[in-house]
Amino acid sequence: MTSPSGFNYDSFFSAHAPVSNRGGNRNARYDFAVAYPDPETLPLDGLVDALKTALDREGRDLAYYPVPAGLPSLRQLVADKLQRDRNMTVNVDDIVLTSGSGEGISMIIQALTDPGDVVLTEEFVYLGTLRQIRLFGGDVRGVRCDDQGIIPESLEEIIRAAEGEGKRVKYLYTIPAFQNPMGWTMSLERRRRVLDICRERGVPILEDDCYVDLRFEGEDVTSFHSMDDNGQVLYVGSFSKIVAPGMRLGYMVAPQEVRQRAMSFKGGGGVNQFAALAVEEYLRNNMYDHINEQNDALRAKRDAMLASLGENFGDAAKWVKPEGGLYVWLEMPEGTDLASLQEQSFEEGVGYYNGAMFSPEGRGANCARLCYGHPSPQTNYDGVAELARIFERHGVL
Amino acid sequence: MTSPSGFNYDSFFSAHAPVSNRGGNRNARYDFAVAYPDPETLPLDGLVDALKTALDREGRDLAYYPVPAGLPSLRQLVADKLQRDRNMTVNVDDIVLTSGSGEGISMIIQALTDPGDVVLTEEFVYLGTLRQIRLFGGDVRGVRCDDQGIIPESLEEIIRAAEGEGKRVKYLYTIPAFQNPMGWTMSLERRRRVLDICRERGVPILEDDCYVDLRFEGEDVTSFHSMDDNGQVLYVGSFSKIVAPGMRLGYMVAPQEVRQRAMSFKGGGGVNQFAALAVEEYLRNNMYDHINEQNDALRAKRDAMLASLGENFGDAAKWVKPEGGLYVWLEMPEGTDLASLQEQSFEEGVGYYNGAMFSPEGRGANCARLCYGHPSPQTNYDGVAELARIFERHGVL
Numbered sequence: 001m002t003s004p005s006g007f008n009y010d011s012f013f014s015a016h017a018p019v020s021n022r023g024g025n026r027n028a029r030y031d032f033a034v035a036y037p038d039p040e041t042l043p044l045d046g047l048v049d050a051l052k053t054a055l056d057r058e059g060r061d062l063a064y065y066p067v068p069a070g071l072p073s074l075r076q077l078v079a080d081k082l083q084r085d086r087n088m089t090v091n092v093d094d095i096v097l098t099s100g101s102g103e104g105i106s107m108i109i110q111a112l113t114d115p116g117d118v119v120l121t122e123e124f125v126y127l128g129t130l131r132q133i134r135l136f137g138g139d140v141r142g143v144r145c146d147d148q149g150i151i152p153e154s155l156e157e158i159i160r161a162a163e164g165e166g167k168r169v170k171y172l173y174t175i176p177a178f179q180n181p182m183g184w185t186m187s188l189e190r191r192r193r194v195l196d197i198c199r200e201r202g203v204p205i206l207e208d209d210c211y212v213d214l215r216f217e218g219e220d221v222t223s224f225h226s227m228d229d230n231g232q233v234l235y236v237g238s239f240s241k242i243v244a245p246g247m248r249l250g251y252m253v254a255p256q257e258v259r260q261r262a263m264s265f266k267g268g269g270g271v272n273q274f275a276a277l278a279v280e281e282y283l284r285n286n287m288y289d290h291i292n293e294q295n296d297a298l299r300a301k302r303d304a305m306l307a308s309l310g311e312n313f314g315d316a317a318k319w320v321k322p323e324g325g326l327y328v329w330l331e332m333p334e335g336t337d338l339a340s341l342q343e344q345s346f347e348e349g350v351g352y353y354n355g356a357m358f359s360p361e362g363r364g365a366n367c368a369r370l371c372y373g374h375p376s377p378q379t380n381y382d383g384v385a386e387l388a389r390i391f392e393r394h395g396v397l
Numbered sequence: 398m399t400s401p402s403g404f405n406y407d408s409f410f411s412a413h414a415p416v417s418n419r420g421g422n423r424n425a426r427y428d429f430a431v432a433y434p435d436p437e438t439l440p441l442d443g444l445v446d447a448l449k450t451a452l453d454r455e456g457r458d459l460a461y462y463p464v465p466a467g468l469p470s471l472r473q474l475v476a477d478k479l480q481r482d483r484n485m486t487v488n489v490d491d492i493v494l495t496s497g498s499g500e501g502i503s504m505i506i507q508a509l510t511d512p513g514d515v516v517l518t519e520e521f522v523y524l525g526t527l528r529q530i531r532l533f534g535g536d537v538r539g540v541r542c543d544d545q546g547i548i549p550e551s552l553e554e555i556i557r558a559a560e561g562e563g564k565r566v567k568y569l570y571t572i573p574a575f576q577n578p579m580g581w582t583m584s585l586e587r588r589r590r591v592l593d594i595c596r597e598r599g600v601p602i603l604e605d606d607c608y609v610d611l612r613f614e615g616e617d618v619t620s621f622h623s624m625d626d627n628g629q630v631l632y633v634g635s636f637s638k639i640v641a642p643g644m645r646l647g648y649m650v651a652p653q654e655v656r657q658r659a660m661s662f663k664g665g666g667g668v669n670q671f672a673a674l675a676v677e678e679y680l681r682n683n684m685y686d687h688i689n690e691q692n693d694a695l696r697a698k699r700d701a702m703l704a705s706l707g708e709n710f711g712d713a714a715k716w717v718k719p720e721g722g723l724y725v726w727l728e729m730p731e732g733t734d735l736a737s738l739q740e741q742s743f744e745e746g747v748g749y750y751n752g753a754m755f756s757p758e759g760r761g762a763n764c765a766r767l768c769y770g771h772p773s774p775q776t777n778y779d780g781v782a783e784l785a786r787i788f789e790r791h792g793v794l
């Protein structure tokens with residue numbers, strides 16, 4: 001390939017540097033593809049007021065580079081929150097603020113993954129994680145799940161299979177609450193069994209709890225991290241979902257020796273001090289009120305989507321009713337090809353991501369992830385009806 | 398080593414994951430070690446007002462994940478600024494916003510560096526870059542410099558030496574304006590010769606122009622990028638120095654095929670939208686007024702440091718008088734050991750970084766980088782006098 005720039009870089013690129021396919025975002029009229037939270041409850045005024053207050057108090061700190069782990073007062077807020085909400089006893093020094101949870105995931109993946117390493121995830125998994133593990137050479141294998149979460153027998157089997165090839169499993173990545181893309185929350189019983197298996201086989205767990213605050217019904221299930229007294233669970237969380245994704249603020253909790261390695265892969269210094277100050281000040285006074293308001297909005301959006309699924313898909317499809325988070329996982333009969341239909345559906349006005357995109361093995365083209373967080377309830381309702389009409393027109397419903 | 402966490406991670410770490418030594422920052426009474434800009438001219442009120450205005454106009458965008466390249470209006474501002482200030486004709490799409498210039502440097506290093514690759518830098522080089530190139534296995538070699546910048550004969554010699562070992566040079570990293578740590582600005586004549594050599598030998602240049610706005614006397618020298626019509630110069634810049642480091646905002650300019658690879662290594666999604674909105678709105682109305690105000694403050698600080706150096710070090714040391722930026726490079730007679738004295742000097746009240754820290758080969762323990770940007774002029778004056786007393790007490794002056 002001749003370089004359009006004149007100079008030919010082809011032979012200069014690292015063997016490990018793939019071409020990124022991260023372009024801009026396109027939006028369909030009814031956009032269920034991309035996982036945006038609710039825009040109406042964004043606390044814009046609250047954030048600006050909070051920032052003003054925080055800057056009056058601490059502003060000259062902006063002249064300094066943030067400490068690499070990020071604003072100490074926000075890390076304290078995270079420690080308090082994790083104690084209260086996730087039964088986790090962690091110290092300010094155990095926490096690193098990151099640019100969204102995505103940066104924390106990437107840092108841990110880089111610290112732990114060598115080319116060829118076997119890494120386990122749920123059978124459908126967050127695209128960013130799948131891409132990152134592969135970027136650093138990991139051999140990703142999906143563990144079977146049902147609506148209670150990871151199926152323990154499948155986990156045992158897949159670990160044994162790897163061991164049979166002379167390979168150990170390097171770690172298990174899981175999103176146990178409001179899983180992306182499948183929507184379920186892993187039950188306490190399943191978490192216990194998964195942790196037991198991982199302990200027995202010496203497999204660390206990377207727990208991605210980035211949706212856990214978005215519960216609008218049912219009871220919280222305690223974190224993997226809280227059930228482990230052995231340092232075997234690494235943990236990431238996020239403010240993207242409860243404040244705003246544009247804030248790019250998340251956090252990582254890990255034992256010192258893991259943090260020390262992971263910090264080598266933190267590209268841009270400590271997180272944005274401006275955003276950290278605003279978020280700390282805002283959440284210190286408003287966290288649970290804001291989360292409740294947001295979750296009320298999300299519940300109405302989910303309900304509208306579920307109602308429309310019932311009316312328009314009926315018995316022709318299956319879906320889990322999520323108790324929180326942003327996702328409904330639509331499962332059409334085996335053999336339905338929603339992968340081929342995806343671009344056409346987008347053109348005709350409804351965006352979704354088909355299941356095969358989330359599968360390490362490329363399975364699940366009969367499934368689709370529908371995100372209900374951003375459109376209004378009415379738009380969710382109408383959009384699902386429109387999706388049914390598109391499916392009918394193309395003979396899959 | 399037994400892991401303090403119980404679970405033993407030793408055998409889990411990637412072979413490429415070193416322990417990071419990035420801890421918190423300590424400050425000496427007179428701190429010339431860390432490169433902070435002036436805190437007094439931080440435009441805190443201006444940034445909050447700008448953010449308010451921008452959020453009123455565009456705030457709902459915070460609900461969306463930023464496009465990976467970052468806020469388009471800020472990229473447009475960068476394009477306009479580069480045209481006006483650096484004679485660079487670039488398009489909005491050529492620009493990626495990054496978390497400080499450090500993230501851009503890291504992304505490019507990862508896109509281009511394979512273990513064992515020979516990479517050239519100035520003989521003393523920014524610590525973050527040195528660490529990143531080594532993290533990804535690069536074999537860093539320093540090119541000799543004088544107060545006009547890179548010495549062309551040394552560049553040719555070092556390229557030939559690598560070729561003699563059967564290796565080509567993968568790229569040259571340079572900070573041509575107010576170099577970190579040496580303080581000089583590369584002359585136009587030298588830039589022409591360096592670019593000619595790199596063209597002839599097919600060596601891309603990574604130009605780090607992060608200090609270029611901090612000129613308080615003399616004439617601007619045009620960028621490497623502006624002299625190249627072949628796509629051979631990659632470019633990074635920063636708002637850390639002209640707004641605030643805590644904002645964590647910088648930018649990268651590169652041909653499409655390089656950007657596409659580099660984007661694979663952008664860990665946390667697009668840059669913080671909150672900071673990007675504030676900086677765009679603020680700079681659109683205040684950029685040059687603010688830069689001028691800040692540079693007036695920096696000039697006074699530099700002058701105080703230079704005056705004190707003259708009075709307290711006289712003929713016993715050499716230093717370059719920088720026309721901008723943040724650094725004075727102090728050169729004591731060959732054989733002086735400022736490396737061993739560094740910690741002691743810190744304890745006795747004056748912080749500096751000795752030259753060997755910045756050298757790929759560990760040379761230059763007789764040199765020290767003195768940052769004058771953060772302390773007041775009086776503190777610079779007093780601190781240099783104190784440094785001289787410490788040097789005298791320990792027999793190196």
